[in-house]
Amino acid sequence: MGYMKELYIEMQEDDEGNAIAQALGVTWLDLHGSIYEIEANKNASGRITSYTIEFFKISKALADKIEGLENNKVIVSPDIFDEIIGIEEYDYQWDAINDSDGAYGNFVGEISDLRALNALNAGSDSTNLILKRQVFIGLMGSMETYLSDTFIKLTRSNAAFLQNFVRTYPEFSKRTFTLNELFEKHAVIAETAKTVMLEIIYHNLVTVKQMYIATFGIEFPDLQRPLALVRTRHDLVHRNGKTKEGVVVQLDEIIVNQAIKEIESFIYAIEFELSKSL
Numbered sequence: 636m637g638y639m640k641e642l643y644i645e646m647q648e649d650d651e652g653n654a655i656a657q658a659l660g661v662t663w664l665d666l667h668g669s670i671y672e673i674e675a676n677k678n679a680s681g682r683i684t685s686y687t688i689e690f691f692k693i694s695k696a697l698a699d700k701i702e703g704l705e706n707n708k709v710i711v712s713p714d715i716f717d718e719i720i721g722i723e724e725y726d727y728q729w730d731a732i733n734d735s736d737g738a739y740g741n742f743v744g745e746i747s748d749l750r751a752l753n754a755l756n757a758g759s760d761s762t763n764l765i766l767k768r769q770v771f772i773g774l775m776g777s778m779e780t781y782l783s784d785t786f787i788k789l790t791r792s793n794a795a796f797l798q799n800f801v802r803t804y805p806e807f808s809k810r811t812f813t814l815n816e817l818f819e820k821h822a823v824i825a826e827t828a829k830t831v832m833l834e835i836i837y838h839n840l841v842t843v844k845q846m847y848i849a850t851f852g853i854e855f856p857d858l859q860r861p862l863a864l865v866r867t868r869h870d871l872v873h874r875n876g877k878t879k880e881g882v883v884v885q886l887d888e889i890i891v892n893q894a895i896k897e898i899e900s901f902i903y904a905i906e907f908e909l910s911k912s913l
Contacts, residue, residue: 655688658711661700669693672873675836676710683713691874691881738784739906745777746899753891767886768871771894775838775868778861778898783837785909786846790832791825796850801828803849838865847905853912856904860897867894 655673656666670692676685690698690707703709749770757766790796837843840862844855867884870877876884 655711659688659701659709661697665697665700669697670873670875672869675713685710685713687711691877691879738781738788739902741784742777742781742902745773745780746895749773749777750892750895753888753895764876764886767888767891768876768884770891771886772868772871774891774895774898775865778902779837781902782843782905783832783835785905786837786843786850787829787832789909789913790828790850797825797828799850799852800832800846804831804846838868840865851909851912853905853908855908856901861901864894864898 652666653663655671656663659666669690671688671690674687674689675683676687678684688709688711690704693707698704698707701709752773753767753770755766757763790800835842835846840858844858847853847855870879870884878884
């Protein structure tokens with residue numbers, strides 16, 4: 636397959652990149668090859684008001700095209716991802732959660748697979764590093780999937796949990812309606828909660844901790860190590876494996892195994908607390 640054809644296929648599949656390019660007023664090809672980080676800016680109630688895109692690698696040609704770029708940073712609308720997260724995507728995610736087996740059982744199975752992958756020798760040092768990165772990213776994805784699937788399933792299946800979520804999650808406090816809309820709003824509250832739950836970023840562990848405590852009334856494990864691992868995952872995904880200072884994130888079998896143990900213990904602690912409250 637030729638390079639241009641490969642590039643075209645990559646462009647077609649990169650929904651996030653296309654959305655960002657459109658928000659910046661450039662093309663996907665203009666953006667291709669840049670290294671950047673996206674950070675959500677939120678108000679006091681937790682609602683996303685805008686995104687800040689910070690570039691760590693950007694060509695002069697691209698920089699000249701981006702209006703409002705200052706110190707390699709630019710602020711864009713909070714709606715830039717709306718087109719790629721439509722109702723069909725929500726329905727797909729919802730169905731996948733409902734059709735899956737127990738979230739903890741799935742997590743345990745994924746951990747076993749990740750350990751097996753981590754033990755593989757991919758040949759060269761560079762290939763092994765790529766493998767370790769993917770295992771690490773997969774580990775954090777498994778954590779996020781457990782947190783989302785567990786929260787959504789429990790909240791959906793228990794009226795008291797749903798009430799707790801709607802009563803305490805900041806997104807709902809800003810919504811207002813007139814008295815004559817009361818019954819209409821009440822009829823769709825579960826659907827509204829469904830959309831909100833699917834929009835939540837479940838590796839935002841501070842928010843997730845608050846949700847689990849407020850909705851399920853449980854004690855939540857310490858976040859120090861999981862948050863550090865989330866930051867590492869961020870460097871791997873959004874900075875091509877480097878920290879903000881440009882230092883390459885070092886991963887090997889021992890480091891990844893330790894991360895697996897820490898996330899495994901973290902999720903087990905949550906599962907144990909939930910088992911006491913149900």
